[in-house]
Amino acid sequence: xxxxxxxxxxxxxxNPLDLDDFRTQAHKAVDFIADYYAxxxxxxxxxxVDPGYLRKTLLPxxxxxxxxxLDSILxxxxxxxxxxxxxxLSPNFFAYFPATVSTAGFLGEMLSSxxxxxxxxxxxxxxxxxxxxxxxxxxxxxxFTFSGSGGGFLxxxxxxxxxxxxxxxxxxxxxxSSSVIIxxxxxxxxxxxxxxxxxxxxxxxxxxxxxxxxxxxxxTEFALSPELLKRQMExxxxxxxxxxxxxATVGTTSSNAVDPVGGLAxxxxxxxxWVHVDAAYAGSACICPEFRQYLDGVERMDSxxxxxxxxxxxxxxxxxxxxxxxxxxxxxxxxxxxxxxxVVDYKDWQVGLGRWFQxxxxxxxxxxxxxxxxxxxxxxxxxxxxxxEGPMRGDRRFEVVVPRxxxxxxxxxxxxxxxxxxxxxxxxxxxxxxYMTHTVVGEST
Amino acid sequence: xxxxxxxxxxxxxxNPLDLDDFRTQAHKAVDFIADYYAxxxxxxxxxxVDPGYLRKTLLPxxxxxxxxxLDSILxxxxxxxxxxxxxxLSPNFFAYFPATVSTAGFLGEMLSSxxxxxxxxxxxxxxxxxxxxxxxxxxxxxxFTFSGSGGGFLxxxxxxxxxxxxxxxxxxxxxxSSSVIIxxxxxxxxxxxxxxxxxxxxxxxxxxxxxxxxxxxxxTEFALSPELLKRQMExxxxxxxxxxxxxATVGTTSSNAVDPVGGLAxxxxxxxxWVHVDAAYAGSACICPEFRQYLDGVERMDSxxxxxxxxxxxxxxxxxxxxxxxxxxxxxxxxxxxxxxxVVDYKDWQVGLGRWFQxxxxxxxxxxxxxxxxxxxxxxxxxxxxxxEGPMRGDRRFEVVVPRxxxxxxxxxxxxxxxxxxxxxxxxxxxxxxYMTHTVVGEST
Numbered sequence: 044x045x046x047x048x049x050x051x052x053x054x055x056x057x058n059p060l061d062l063d064d065f066r067t068q069a070h071k072a073v074d075f076i077a078d079y080y081a082x083x084x085x086x087x088x089x090x091x092v093d094p095g096y097l098r099k100t101l102l103p104x105x106x107x108x109x110x111x112x113l114d115s116i117l118x119x120x121x122x123x124x125x126x127x128x129x130x131x132l133s134p135n136f137f138a139y140f141p142a143t144v145s146t147a148g149f150l151g152e153m154l155s156s157x158x159x160x161x162x163x164x165x166x167x168x169x170x171x172x173x174x175x176x177x178x179x180x181x182x183x184x185x186x187f188t189f190s191g192s193g194g195g196f197l198x199x200x201x202x203x204x205x206x207x208x209x210x211x212x213x214x215x216x217x218x219x220s221s222s223v224i225i226x227x228x229x230x231x232x233x234x235x236x237x238x239x240x241x242x243x244x245x246x247x248x249x250x251x252x253x254x255x256x257x258x259x260x261x262x263t264e265f266a267l268s269p270e271l272l273k274r275q276m277e278x279x280x281x282x283x284x285x286x287x288x289x290x291a292t293v294g295t296t297s298s299n300a301v302d303p304v305g306g307l308a309x310x311x312x313x314x315x316x317w318v319h320v321d322a323a324y325a326g327s328a329c330i331c332p333e334f335r336q337y338l339d340g341v342e343r344m345d346s347x348x349x350x351x352x353x354x355x356x357x358x359x360x361x362x363x364x365x366x367x368x369x370x371x372x373x374x375x376x377x378x379x380x381x382x383x384x385x386v387v388d389y390k391d392w393q394v395g396l397g398r399w400f401q402x403x404x405x406x407x408x409x410x411x412x413x414x415x416x417x418x419x420x421x422x423x424x425x426x427x428x429x430x431x432e433g434p435m436r437g438d439r440r441f442e443v444v445v446p447r448x449x450x451x452x453x454x455x456x457x458x459x460x461x462x463x464x465x466x467x468x469x470x471x472x473x474x475x476x477x478y479m480t481h482t483v484v485g486e487s488t
Numbered sequence: 489x490x491x492x493x494x495x496x497x498x499x500x501x502x503n504p505l506d507l508d509d510f511r512t513q514a515h516k517a518v519d520f521i522a523d524y525y526a527x528x529x530x531x532x533x534x535x536x537v538d539p540g541y542l543r544k545t546l547l548p549x550x551x552x553x554x555x556x557x558l559d560s561i562l563x564x565x566x567x568x569x570x571x572x573x574x575x576x577l578s579p580n581f582f583a584y585f586p587a588t589v590s591t592a593g594f595l596g597e598m599l600s601s602x603x604x605x606x607x608x609x610x611x612x613x614x615x616x617x618x619x620x621x622x623x624x625x626x627x628x629x630x631x632f633t634f635s636g637s638g639g640g641f642l643x644x645x646x647x648x649x650x651x652x653x654x655x656x657x658x659x660x661x662x663x664x665s666s667s668v669i670i671x672x673x674x675x676x677x678x679x680x681x682x683x684x685x686x687x688x689x690x691x692x693x694x695x696x697x698x699x700x701x702x703x704x705x706x707x708t709e710f711a712l713s714p715e716l717l718k719r720q721m722e723x724x725x726x727x728x729x730x731x732x733x734x735x736a737t738v739g740t741t742s743s744n745a746v747d748p749v750g751g752l753a754x755x756x757x758x759x760x761x762w763v764h765v766d767a768a769y770a771g772s773a774c775i776c777p778e779f780r781q782y783l784d785g786v787e788r789m790d791s792x793x794x795x796x797x798x799x800x801x802x803x804x805x806x807x808x809x810x811x812x813x814x815x816x817x818x819x820x821x822x823x824x825x826x827x828x829x830x831v832v833d834y835k836d837w838q839v840g841l842g843r844w845f846q847x848x849x850x851x852x853x854x855x856x857x858x859x860x861x862x863x864x865x866x867x868x869x870x871x872x873x874x875x876x877e878g879p880m881r882g883d884r885r886f887e888v889v890v891p892r893x894x895x896x897x898x899x900x901x902x903x904x905x906x907x908x909x910x911x912x913x914x915x916x917x918x919x920x921x922x923y924m925t926h927t928v929v930g931e932s933t
Contacts, residue, residue, distance in 0.1 A: 056868070057861040059590035060577070066522045072595045073514040076602040081507055090609050097613035106621040109858040113595075116855045120599070124848075127610030132505070132603065144602060145504035150517045150558075152601040154565070157521040157594055158577065162584070164535050165572025168542035176551040199644045200840030210691050225670060225693055238816040239841050245813065246655050246839060248670055248693025368690065371683040394691060394839065395645030396684050403569075410561050413554040416502040423501070 068113050075117050080132065087475030088135045092127045129478070138480040140324055141424060141450065143353045147411035151404030158400075170196060170402035171387050173409070177351065178358060180330045180414060184342040187358040189387070195358040196392050197401045201323045203394055204348035204357040205290065206243040207369060211359075212288045212317030212345070213247060214368040228287040229279045231255045231311075233267035233302065235295040237321065249287075255279070261485050264446055265300035267291060273310045286314040293337050294325025297482040298445040298453050301325070305340025312343060322349040326356075328425065328449050331418045337448075352408055354401050366391045424450045445484055453484065513558050520562050525577065532920030533580045537572045574923070583925040585769060586869060586895065588798045592856035596849030603845075615641060615847035616832050618854070622796065623803060625775045625859060629787040632803040634832070640803040641837050642846045646768045648839055649793035649802040650735065651688040652814060656804075657733045657762035657790070658692060659813040673732040674724045676700045676756075678712035678747065680740040682766065694732075700724070706930050709891055710745035712736060718755045731759040738782050739770025742927040743890040743898050746770070750785025757788060767794040771801075773870065773894050776863045782893075797853055799846050811836045869895045890929055898929065 058064075102123075131142035174195030175188045185191040198204040209230070217223050225248050232240055234256050244254055255275050259265045276286045289311045291302040304320055311318045320341060326349025328334040341347055345364075348357045359365050370391040390396050408417070428450045435441045435454055442457040455464045461483075468481055503509075547568075576587035619640030620633045630636040643649040654675070662668050670693050677685055679701050689699055700720050704710045721731045734756045736747040749765055756763045765786060771794025773779040786792055790809075793802045804810050815836040835841050853862070873895040880886045880899055887902040900909045906928075913926055 057857070057864055059592065059857065059861075059865065060525065061591070062522055062526055065525065065591045065594070066518065068591055068595060069518040069522070069598070070515055072598050073511065073518060076599065077507055077511045077514070079603075080505065080510065092609055094609065095613070097610060098617055102614075102617050104620065105624050106854040107858050108860050110861065111855045111858070113856065116852065119855075124610045124614065127613060128603070128608045130603075131607075139607070146506070146510045146513055147504065149510070149602055150513060153514070153517050153598055154521065156597040156601070157589060158524075158573070158575075162576075163573040164537055164539065165542060165569045168540070168572060169547075169569065172543055172547050175549065179550045199648075200842055202840040203644075206691065206839060213693070214690075237841075242814060242816050242839070242841075245659075246651065246692065248658070369687060371687045394651060394687070395647040396682075396687075397645060407561065409551040410556045410564075411558065412502070412504065413552050413556070415553050416504075416555065419502055420504065 071113060071117070075120075083130055083133050084135070086125070086130055086133065088130050088133045088478040089472060089475055090127045090129055091475065097123065097127060133478075135477045138478045145352070145408065145412075147408040148352055148404050150411075151407030154407070155400040155403045163400075166398075166400045166402065167387055167389060169400075169406055170389065173402045173405045174356065174358065176409065177330075177356060177405070181326070181338065182335055183338075183347070183358060186342070186360050187347070192362065193358060193360045194362045194387065195356060196387075196389050197398075197405075198348070198355045198357050198393060199395070200239075201237070201321065201348055201350060201355050202239040202243055204346075204355055205240055205319065205321065206246055207365060207393060208317065208319050208346045208348075208357070208359065209243055209247045209249070209288055211365045211368040213249075215317070215364050216285060216287055216315075223285050225249070226253075227283070227285045229253050229255055229284045230288040230290070231257065231272060231275065231286065231316070232290050233257050233259050233265075233292070233295075235259055235265050235267075235297055235300050236290055236292055237296050237323070240290050240321075253284075259300070261445075265295065265298050265484060267302040267307060269303060269306035269310045272307060276310065276314050276316070280314065286311075286316045288317045288319065290319050290321055293320055293322035294328075294449060296324065298484050299325065299448045299451045300445070301337050301448060303340075304338065305343065308340050308343035317345045318343070320344050320347045322347060323355075324350070324451075325449050327351045328421050330414070331421050334421075334449070352405060354405055362392070369393065428452050453482070516558060516562070520565075528575055528578050529580070531570070531575055531578065533575050533578045533923040534917060534920055535572045535574055536920065542568065542572060578923075580922045583923045590797070590853065590857075592853040593797055593849050595856075596852030599852070600845040600848040608845075611843075611845045611847065612832055612834060614845075614851055615834065618847045618850045619801065619803065621854065622775075622801060622850070626771070626783065627780055628783075628792070628803060631787070631805050632792070637806050637808070638804045639807050639832065640801060641832075641834050642843075642850075643793070643800045643802050643838060644840070645684075646682070646766065646793055646795060646800050647684040647688055649791075649800055650685055650764065650766065651691055652810060652838060653762065653764050653791045653793075653802070653804065654688055654692045654694070654733055656810045656813040658694075660762070660809050661730060661732055661760075668730050670694070671698075672728070672730045674698050674700055674729045675733040675735070676702065676717060676720065676731070676761070677735050678702050678704050678710075678737070678740075680704055680710050680712075680742055680745050681735055681737055682741050682768070685735050685766075698729075704745070706890075710740065710743050710929060712747040712752060714748060714751035714755045717752060721755065721759050721761070725759065731756075731761045733762045733764065735764050735766055738765055738767035739773075739894060741769060743929050744770065744893045744896045745890070746782050746893060748785075749783065750788065753785050753788035762790045763788070765789050765792045767792060768800075769795070769896075770894050772796045773866050775859070776866050779866075779894070797850060799850055807837070814838065873897050898927070 130136060132144055171189050178188050178195055187193045213228060216228060228249060230244060230249055241254060257267055257271050257275060259267060279286055289307060291304055291307050293301050308318050325337060329338050346359045389398060428447055432443060432447050432452045436443055440457060441454050443452060443454045445453045456467060472478055575581060577589055616634050623633050623640055632638045658673060661673060673694060675689060675694055686699060702712055702716050702720060704712060724731055734752060736749055736752050738746050753763050770782060774783050791804045834843060873892055877888060877892050877897045881888055885902060886899050888897060888899045890898045901912060913924060917923055
């Protein structure tokens with residue numbers, strides 16, 4: 044697809060990038076999207092379809108042989124796709140985490156998907172610059188930037204960030220001593236750590252029985268205790284095992300708990316453990332000085348990941364450990380600048396080989412809005428949560444069950460038990476006028 | 489970002505999704521992109537910048553505090569980003585593989601990035617339908633579809649497809665027998681297999697010394713020989729090792745060689761080996777009946793991956809083996825349809841948890857163009873390669889060194905040696921009027 048044909052417009056040849064078509068149809072799609080945004084508040088926030096609805100009634104089992112006009116396609120989206128959508132952009136959506144669509148983000152995505160940026164130095168260089176920008180906003184120590192021993196880049200998902208650093212840690216441990224084999228390696232998380240960690244372990248060949256899940260409780264506000272971690276690590280060493288990797292979390296998915304990064308690092312580093320901070324949810328808030336404290340101690344970490352505007356950012360303290368674990372070097376990919384070591388070659392930092400130009404989206408957002416507005420947007424989101432929390436704390440029917448750290452308020456109906464709370468949530472969500480999600484923290488009563 | 493504010497337009501609040509802004513700016517970006525397409529042939533196809541150009545001269549070390557108007561941003565893209573771009577869409581670009589941008593693909597991408605489709609049944613259902621559509625076009629056996637034991641889905645990259653199936657194979661082997669440990673597992677490729685395979689092995693904990701790279705030669709047109717594979721597997725079994733996984737390729741990156749899929753499967757299945765076909769490059773051509781023969785034998789494969797219009801498709805024969813290796817199941821992700829097993833839950837098929845709505849792009853392309861045009865586009869691309877190959881075969885100065893199977897012509901200047909060929913290629917590429925890539929096949933002379 045996509046080679047620009049130079050034949051005349053009257054040619055019967057199929058031209059998938061005819062310029063007149065492109066212009067007309069892309070403008071039409073922009074209006075369709077804007078109209079959707081304008082209508083979003085009036086739509087039920089949750090889909091009201093049965094599983095299998097699309098296959099059962101709406102789509103034929105084989106693809107169409109002939110072209111369909113764009114107008115018909117857009118109306119199929121409206122009638123067939125939209126009813127099966129969760130409208131994250133709706134002002135009535137209060138589940139999971141906030142949507143991250145913005146005009147600037149949309150334009151950045153549009154520009155990046157309209158070209159093939161693969162193998163373009165501009166893409167790599169912009170990404171390394173933007174990651175340094177973001178590092179400076181987050182006040183990360185110099186080691187995490189390209190002027191230090193590390194650097195940042197954009198992964199496909201948080202899971203991939205954890206997987207790649209876990210593999211780097213594993214290779215480092217196995218290379219260090221010939222007596223270390225994969226079956227001896229032990230990794231550490233709290234019972235609040237995101238489930239994606241267990242998957243990354245499986246993929247990297249670490250058995251589920253070698254994951255130490257350390258319990259948390261309301262006493263520590265569901266944060267991982269350095270003391271418990273220390274005891275567990277010592278027990279494992281005494282049993283002849285090798286502590287490998289600790290995944291601490293700043294802003295857990297379940298309750299936004301914040302692990303004490305500095306204290307954990309002290310314990311872990313006594314055992315030569317790779318320490319990763321997963322700040323997928325709360326890391327972006329740390330661009331505001333008043334939230335930056337939650338990353339204190341990050342200078343003693345090996346890696347840090349967070350999600351910013353749908354981009355999954357990873358910084359490492361020592362880029363060489365990542366590169367030596369993930370580099371490959373075949374003939375058809377050789378080129379002079381990479382061979383000379385003068386440029387960053389991100390293919391050696393990740394699972395895949397190709398990559399998208401996501402940095403353009405981040406750059407557009409920084410440019411179009413400026414740091415000032417990005418900070419005020421975080422503050423406004425957190426302010427909304429505070430506004431919701433206030434009356435709830437004053438109302439005896441409700442209980443806010445964990446501290447509100449950022450934009451998440453965890454509450455339930457006091458004294459009626461888990462079953463009633465679940466049923467109320469289901470009823471509320473069924474109205475289509477609001478969507479909230481549930482979790483379980485600590486012992487249910 | 490992105491919650492739609494309902495305050496009045498005169499409010500001083502920062503609104504990243506103001507509807508008027510969105511409409512005006514998105515239309516402006518569409519025109520910018522169309523103008524770029526119109527100018528592309530006049531641009532040098534390769535970038536002419538030194539490594540570090542962007543950081544050295546053009547961008548400040550910290551992000552801007554205040555907003556920049558869109559017009560200035562677009563002119564920065566023109567003056568700063570464009571010079572560092574490889575223009576894949578240029579008609580003068582003949583390197584790697586063809587660009588896959590089309591109007592329909594662009595619109596699909598635009599629609600999918602303008603919403604947050606996460607957790608929407610429409611996204612999952614459309615993806616499973618489209619993968620069945622594509623399976624029917626490729627005449628894949630029923631086992632690879634959702635009406636059989638398998639199914640298809642979109643991975644982030646080919647590397648991820650290989651990694652996930654490798655992990656599924658590893659888990660299957662280890663579960664089958666308590667005497668099987670990861671250090672005994674051996675995997676098989678040819679010396680033409682993509683380098684990404686070695687990386688997937690590293691990540692999955694398979695040591696480089698357990699990758700058997702079977703040599704190919706001009707005698708087999710650089711295809712993997714079933715006889716050599718058989719001998720190697722038998723030798724490994726005799727040594728107490730466990731053959732695990734074979735990665736066959738249809739259309740190698742270096743020379744488009746086609747491994748004999750059926751013959752390899754016969755050998756591999758004698759040893760209970762997982763057989764994967766990587767058809768990243770050539771698989772899409774198989775939507776034309778005249779190329780489908782290269783997938784003959786696919787019914788005996790465990791998995792098949794290919795790249796279609798920038799989407800990385802993976803089909804598996806037995807979805808349960810993949811899911812049991814990759815599933816995770818925490819409380820906050822529980823929901824009724826998934827628990828009842830009545831729906832596909834793609835998070836259990838891949839490395840990450842979240843996913844993009846890439847299926848919308850494929851659907852838009854199928855709808856807007858129809859299979860007829862998609863087939864004719866493949867034929868036209870292959871026809872162009874044939875048109876280039878003809879005169880070259882008739883000219884004694886050149887030699888076409890391997891058969892042309894699809895859209896790749898591998899040639900060199902006859903009798904002047906590798907050094908001269910490399911220099912000529914560099915000179916040609918330096919003109920900026922064309923861009924071609926090199927490889928090394930067999931012994932250089």
